Amino acid sequence: MALLFRRPKGTEDVLPDRVGYWQFLEGKVREVASRFGYGEVRTPTFEEAELFARSVGEDTDIVSKEMYTFEDRGGRLMALKPEGTASVLRAYLEHGLHKGGGLxxxxxxxxxxxxxxxxxxxxxxxxxxxxxxxxxxxxxxxVEVIDLALSIYRELGLSEVSLLLNSIGCPKCRPSYRQELLKFARAHREELCGDCRRRMETNPLRLLDCKVEGCGRIMAQAPVISQYLCDECREHFEEVKGGLRSLGIPYREESKLVRGLDYYTRTVFEVVHGGLGAQNAICGGGRYDGLVEELGGPPTPALGFAGGVERTLLAMEAEGKLPELDERVEVFVAYLDDPGREALPKVLSELRRAGLRADGSYTGRSLKSQLRQADRMGARYTVIIGGEELAKGMAIVRDMELSEQREVPLDGTPKVLREKLG
Ligand SMILES: [Zn+2]
Ligand SMILES: [Zn+2]
Incomplete structure (x- = not known):
């Protein structure tokens, strides 16, 4: 069969055989986040494109090359959201969550x-x-936010995770670092890629996370921000590190870690996984003390993180930590003849109403092939119904493991099976 349609490039269908992994991960995220006192927020899939240009930054790869933008029928420029923070802050301001003044x-x-x-x-x-x-x-x-991110990974069973940490300063101290970095970049201008040459004048920090290999080699020699932090930033960073140590959270200081977004200030961090090769970051975050104001709100310090679901699942797979999925039906209903087939929907429905995972055959096959199907579906019990049994108000309950069967009153089967299945 020639396919008329395929999924768009770079997208995935998650089918029932794997969706349980997603549900497991999402369940852990919800459970741990709520334990830490975080409430769930759901924002639209698309926003005004300007929101991301303002927050993520006009000259980031994300906004300049990777954003899905479209003009809607009203002539407004919209974008599918390329990250989560901007939408959350937009909602935070729009619904006046800042008015309480608290956290x-x-x-x-x-x-x-x-x-x-x-x-x-x-x-x-x-x-x-x-x-x-x-x-x-x-x-x-x-410290709490980092602990939350790491707790999620721990609850997912991951052990090969490491925390990379840096401080990228504040609007007070970063300009002098920026100046030094720019000086360095200008001296190596000819060796840098086109993007870096273009960006160095507007945002030289961006050069530190250029993915081009040659740029990486050069920038490895560049001055590091830790030498330029102001007293307040230095003290803040020391306290963050002290807090992590007191929680027994190991970290590695990474002086070139800047993260790809413009809005970060002070603390930035990444969680990397040992089983993923070169592209090993599964989570990134940091402080963005100026962003709420940038989006039209009052000055409001804040921070956050985002973890990739697909990459986290890859990490779980690499560590053999994907959970066992139990997709088996508990009870299969098979029929012997036409009266049995007619009674099937009602029998199934009653088992399901009693809370049992029940399924049956709708394909008009022989009893033998129905039993094979029950086996394939992992059914522990099969209820077999036929005209003769129905006339007596009975059904046959077959234990698929022991290959034993006996007659039980039909209206009592849901209860009997519930007891048997515990
Ligand atoms: Zn500073
Ligand atoms: Zn470059």
């Missing part, structure tokens, strides 16, 4: 869209879970 803690699980070259674990529609803690600049909040 607002939100999490989300959401598809995101980026026009990327498809590769392992990277898709044009991918999925992220993330959290945002809005309303405090305290280093202890950085």
């Amino acid at each position: 607002t803690k939100l999490y989300y699980i959401s598809p995101i869209f980026r026009y990327e070259k498809p590769q392992a674990g990277r898709y044009r529609q991918s999925h992220q879970f993330g959290a945002e803690a809005i309303g405090s600049g305290e280093p202890s909040l950085d």
Whole structure:
């Protein structure tokens, strides 16, 4: 059969044989986030494109090359959301969550869209879970957010994760670093890629996470930000590290870690996984103290993180931590003859109403092939119905493991099977 349609490049269908892994992961995210006091927020799949240009940054790859934008019928420029934070903050401001003046803690699980070259674990529609803690600049909040991210990975059974940590300073101290970096970049201008040459004047920090190999080699020699942090940023960073140590959370300082988004200030971090090769980040986050204001709100310090669902599942697979999925039916209903076939929908319905996972054959096959199907579906019991038994108000219950069967009153079968299945 020639296919008329295929899924768009860079997208995936998650079929029932794997969707249980997704549900397991999403369940853990919800469970752990709620334990930490974060409430779930669901924002639209698309927003005004300007929201992302403002927040993520005009000259990031995400906005300049990878965003799915479209003009709607009203002539407005919209974008499928390329990340989660901007939408969460837009909602935070739109619904006045800032008016309480306290801390607002939100999490989300959401598809995101980026026009990327498809590769392992990277898709044009991918999925992220993330959290945002809005309303405090305290280093202890950085520690909580990092602890939340790592707790999710721990609950998913992952052990080969490492935390990379850096501080990228604030609007007070970053300009002097930026100046030094620019000086360095200008001196190596000819060796840098076109993107870097174009970006160095507007945002030289961006050069530090250029994916071009040659740029990486050169930037490895560049000055590091830790030498330029102001006293407040240095102290903040020390307190974050101290907090992590007191929780027994190991970290590695990574002086070149800047993250690909413009809005970060001070703490930035990444969680990487040992089983994923070169593209090993499964989670990234940081503080974005200026972003709420940038989006039209009051000055509000905040931070958050986002983890990739697909990449986390790859990491779980690499560690052999994908859960056992039990898709088996508990009870299969087979019929012997026409009266049995006519009674099938009602018998099935009653078993299901009694809370049992029950299924039957609708394909008009022989009893033998129905029993084979019951086996294939992993049924522990099969209820067999036929005209003769129905006339007596009885059904045959077959234990598929022991290959034993006996007659039981038909209206009592749901109860009998519930007891047998515990
Ligand atoms: Zn600073
Ligand atoms: Zn480059």
